[in-house]
Amino acid sequence: MFAALDLGTNNCRLLIVSSDRGRLRIVDHYNRVVRLGEGLYETGQLSQAAMERTMVALRHCASKIEGKRFSAFYAVATEACRRASNADHFLSQVLYETGLNIKVISPREEVELALAGCNSFLHDNVLKRNKTKALLFDIGGGSTEIAWVKIDFARRKYILIGCFSIPVGILTLREQFNIATLQNYYQMFDFVLSKVMEFEAIHRIQAEIVRNQVQFIGVSGTITTLASILLNQNKYNRAAIDGLSLQTAQLKEIIRTLLDQKFKETEILSDRYKKRIHYLLPGCAIFDAIHTLWPVNDIVVADRGIRDGIIAKMTTNKLRNYYKNHHYLLNQ
Structure with a gap:
């Protein structure tokens, strides 16, 4: 074991x-x-x-x-x-x-473990074979890790081109910004955007997106929760979420729904999600900023992460x- x-x-x-x-x-x-x-x-x-x-x-x-x-x-x-x-x-x-x-x-070890946990996507044909690059992001409680990856489908391997750690996650961002108004949400958004632009300046990822060579891998509770809302799940079902391929526009629409729920007091979400909205919105602001800078159309939702990466590495010594x-x- x-x-x-x-x-x-x-x-x-x-x-x-x-x-x-x-x-x-x-x-x-x-x-x-x-x-x-x-x-x-x-x-x-x-x-x-x-x-x-x-x-x-x-x-x-x-x-x-x-x-x-x-x-x-x-x-x-x-x-x-x-x-x-x-x-x-x-x-x-x-x-x-x-x-x-x-x-x-x-942070680099954290990225490497998250990538190792998602490696089986290469074997299961979850990732689209016509796209040679992936941008993996893991929105955590205290930081957000980003990995820029080249995919070698023939050898079923990936190459980590670069990685970046933003020292904000759902917990620390919520404490840093009081989410009382819609303006506060966009303050979080602007803050994260200013951070991720540093990574773009180094790797020029936008040029690869224009060439339609990039897909997202979203590793976080924020992304899996958004996917669960999209699927209208009464109870979270990991089997239906892990490896799910979506259009990022679908997740952005869910974010708009959450903002309406919070700031326009519309009754849209179930009580299960209403209780979590204070922690969901910081994660949404992080994803919103990442997607605004890198407007990738496709995202693979990963309900896996560091634990899975550790297991994957241990089983291969x-x-x-x-x-x-x-x-x-x-x-x-």
Whole structure:
């Protein structure tokens, strides 16, 4: 069995799989909103309440792992722990209390794992073969990662041309901008747009879009939620979302609906989405800015990410230099 834990700024996620003759089967999984990065924008530290919430989730993850025999286990933390001045202390406490040895990874490592998680799209013919480039973006709780990728369909491989990390995600952007008016939404939009233009200046992606050579891969809760709204799902169905190919215009229309719901007080969305709109809108502003700069027509929705990338790399022994030193340690 293999296990991967992703401690993000907003969520704590665990995935446990078994492997039989190269085929993977999900044994157990866990996903809890912990908001570890709540208040980080103002204080530069993880708050006591956020650490306590997260510790509860990590104890639960440890209980799922304890007693099982693993070929490998790898646990990572991302933007909140990269940025917080007290992250090292918190992770030391996590190791002491739960036995989970969590490594803080760089933005590039985060991008590489997200790409590895989406690699099977090349094998399953999810991506359009007439387009040689992909722009992958992962909207997280504390940061947004962007990868500019060349696709080699003949060899079923991809080449990472460049990557970029914007230090804003749904949690930190919401704290930075008070979303009280439509103007606040466009302030978020303008802020993100100014950041992603730096990446465009280096890689000239717009020229490839004009040549119709680019498609999006959207890896985030924001994009999967927008797709779920589009499909009018009463209950989220991952099987119907993961690998779904859409027109970006469809997602932009959903964003307009969300803005109407928030600022014109129209009764459009179900209660399930109304409760999440405060966290959805920052993610929408990030996607809106990305798409405005890079108006790609096609998007593949990916309900996968770092956990899946870790599993993919472990099962092909590409993480062997990491997990020997970053594994599950049970304190007796």
